[in-house]
Amino acid sequence: xxxxxxxxxxTPYLLLFPQLVITLIFFFYPAYExxxxxxxxxxxxxxxxxxxxxxxFKYLFASPEYIESAKITTIFSILTAITxxxxxxxxxxxxxxxxxxxxxxxxxxxxxYAVAPAISGILWxxxxxxxxxxxxxxxxxxxxxxxxxxxxxxxxxxLVIVAASWKQVSYNFVFFLSGLQSIPNNVIEAAAIDxxxxxxxxxxxxxxxxxxxxFFLIVMNLVYAFFxxxxxIHTTTQGGPGGSTNILVxxxxxxxxxxxxxxxxxxxxxxxMTVAILLTYLQFRYVETKVQYA
Amino acid sequence: xxxHNPWLDRFCWLLLTLSIVLMxxxxxxxxxxxxxxxxxxxxxxMTLIPGMDLLKNLKDAIGKGGLATxxxxxxxxxSGITLGKISxxxxxxxxxxxxxxxxxxxxxxxxxxxxxxxxxxxxLPTYEIAANILGPFKKVGELFDYTIYWEYSxxxxxxxxxxxxxxxxxATFLFRQFFLSMxxxxxxxxxxxxxxxxxxxxxxxxxxxxxNIAALTVIIFIYGxxxxxxxxxxxxxxxxxxxxxxxxxxxxxxxxxxxxxIAMAGSLITMIPPILVVVFMQxxxxxxxxxxxx
Numbered sequence: 001x002x003x004x005x006x007x008x009x010x011t012p013y014l015l016l017f018p019q020l021v022i023t024l025i026f027f028f029y030p031a032y033e034x035x036x037x038x039x040x041x042x043x044x045x046x047x048x049x050x051x052x053x054x055x056x057f058k059y060l061f062a063s064p065e066y067i068e069s070a071k072i073t074t075i076f077s078i079l080t081a082i083t084x085x086x087x088x089x090x091x092x093x094x095x096x097x098x099x100x101x102x103x104x105x106x107x108x109x110x111x112x113y114a115v116a117p118a119i120s121g122i123l124w125x126x127x128x129x130x131x132x133x134x135x136x137x138x139x140x141x142x143x144x145x146x147x148x149x150x151x152x153x154x155x156x157x158x159l160v161i162v163a164a165s166w167k168q169v170s171y172n173f174v175f176f177l178s179g180l181q182s183i184p185n186n187v188i189e190a191a192a193i194d195x196x197x198x199x200x201x202x203x204x205x206x207x208x209x210x211x212x213x214x215f216f217l218i219v220m221n222l223v224y225a226f227f228x229x230x231x232x233i234h235t236t237t238q239g240g241p242g243g244s245t246n247i248l249v250x251x252x253x254x255x256x257x258x259x260x261x262x263x264x265x266x267x268x269x270x271x272x273m274t275v276a277i278l279l280t281y282l283q284f285r286y287v288e289t290k291v292q293y294a
Numbered sequence: 295x296x297x298h299n300p301w302l303d304r305f306c307w308l309l310l311t312l313s314i315v316l317m318x319x320x321x322x323x324x325x326x327x328x329x330x331x332x333x334x335x336x337x338x339x340m341t342l343i344p345g346m347d348l349l350k351n352l353k354d355a356i357g358k359g360g361l362a363t364x365x366x367x368x369x370x371x372x373s374g375i376t377l378g379k380i381s382x383x384x385x386x387x388x389x390x391x392x393x394x395x396x397x398x399x400x401x402x403x404x405x406x407x408x409x410x411x412x413x414x415x416x417x418l419p420t421y422e423i424a425a426n427i428l429g430p431f432k433k434v435g436e437l438f439d440y441t442i443y444w445e446y447s448x449x450x451x452x453x454x455x456x457x458x459x460x461x462x463x464x465a466t467f468l469f470r471q472f473f474l475s476m477x478x479x480x481x482x483x484x485x486x487x488x489x490x491x492x493x494x495x496x497x498x499x500x501x502x503x504x505x506n507i508a509a510l511t512v513i514i515f516i517y518g519x520x521x522x523x524x525x526x527x528x529x530x531x532x533x534x535x536x537x538x539x540x541x542x543x544x545x546x547x548x549x550x551x552x553x554x555x556i557a558m559a560g561s562l563i564t565m566i567p568p569i570l571v572v573v574f575m576q577x578x579x580x581x582x583x584x585x586x587x588x
Contacts, residue, residue, distance in 0.1 A: 023404055029419070118541070123323070235542050
């Protein structure tokens with residue numbers, strides 16, 4: 001809290017005006033509309049709109065497609081978060097260990113962050129292409145049942161998880177590296193003098209000290225996998241084959257814009273909002289639990 | 295002292311090399327594919343030595359999808375979002391940290407809640423707002439039996455691409471955090487010299503915020519450039535499409551010539567601006583990324 005404040009009765013409102021106008025028009029009003037429409041249903045001719053309580057939600061949760069999509073989203077998000085947080089930690093630990101070429105190597109790990117999810121999707125779509133891609137072609141020959149993300153659901157899921165994780169590793173790498181560099185050297189030295197080897201030091205000292213960062217990153221990666229991967233799905237699988245990569249964000253888009261199911265799409269939005277609120281809450285728990293080194 | 299184990303070092307370097315290959319291979323593969331002719335790119339396994347056709351493929355990619363216009367659109371959108379986000383959030387952070395006024399808490403919470411409302415959870419209603427930005431006023435008018443006939447659409451416009459993405463809780467909190475860390479003596483001195491609040495903002499806070507602005511610029515520019523879902527929704531005409539969206543049309547479909555070399559050339563052009571920003575402003579990028587989430 002500031003003790004010395006500036007004077008002005010109207011100034012603060014004028015300063016806040018642009019932010020609040022945009023927030024109200026593009027955030028709150030649409031959120032309110034989604035909430036409102038999720039309790040409404042229009043008749044088949046679109047003439048009348050009725051208040052239907054929780055019917056849209058009942059249909060939603062009774063729909064096997066939606067439950068399937070929720071399951072797929074869970075699998076996709078958890079696997080993406082684990083892969084990218086795990087690799088990010090590994091890469092950061094490796095870079096922290098070396099003495100020379102640090103900056104150059106750091107850059108090589110960071111630049112994939114600049115690649116848009118949609119473009120990451122296209123790169124991996126090509127790499128995993130069963131006939132023209134370097135990896136896809138080899139997999140096609142190595143695997144007993146072949147490799148084809150266009151026809152096989154599990155293959156398609158692998159493709160989108162790899163594409164989503166690859167670019168997110170850089171994000172995690174940056175945070176882990178800055179976390180590792182803020183661990184005071186004397187803690188590590190003390191453990192070394194006590195006879196703990198490098199692996200043991202890593203598990204007993206580094207990991208516990210990094211755990212707040214790790215918690216935060218897992219939440220951020222779940223947010224990313226839930227909400228920011230639309231571009232990957234749209235450029236690679238379009239939710240297919242047979243809905244096997246139809247994650248919730250993609251489904252709300254197709255149901256709303258292609259299927260024009262307003263009430264259903266609004267109910268889906270409300271469910272997603274709940275997820276977003278939950279994840280934001282978890283993210284802010286991190287701020288409270290954050291430990292200060294040194 | 296920490297013991298030195300040459301075998302561990304060697305093992306680290308080995309793992310590190312593998313990791314670098316893993317992270318950089320997709321971009322390298324994309325580059326090589328972009329330099330090959332159609333017959334070379336479809337010849338499996340594809341060579342990993344760059345060919346001679348880079349310029350021709352780049353030209354084809356630009357010609358085929360109208361990529362030049364799209365790059366310009368992406369640039370305008372990314373710059374607009376950057377400029378908008380930074381100015382809007384600086385002003386509101388200034389209001390929240392330097393003034394005491396009624397409804398300050400409310401304003402703070404209104405901004406905070408936007409964190410929980412990513413565009414993905416309010417797709418359809420936000421689109422409706424973009425189709426007629428006066429929609430909310432119309433609704434309010436109806437409450438008072440007053441019909442508003444004016445309509446104003448921001449579909450297919452730069453303001454439509456930019457405005458909804460300029461509100462930002464994270465940037466506002468970052469600046470708030472920074473302003474709160476400013477010594478009170480600065481405020482007192484400015485007040486004693488008779489500076490108005492806006493003079494204080496321009497002459498003292500703005501110059502002191504330079505590093506924060508630079509760091510955020512890098513992060514937001516990449517965020518803006520890589521937007522996919524929102525431009526996808528609100529642009530229907532070719533002259534307003536952005537580069538990341540446009541690449542989707544270059545992906546060869548089942549029944550088309552497998553012109554992956556052109557798709558990769560297009561991806562390469564689209565990736566280059568954000569990659570250059572990350573590589574050349576790495577210091578700011580890392581700072582921005584880590585601080586934005588505090």
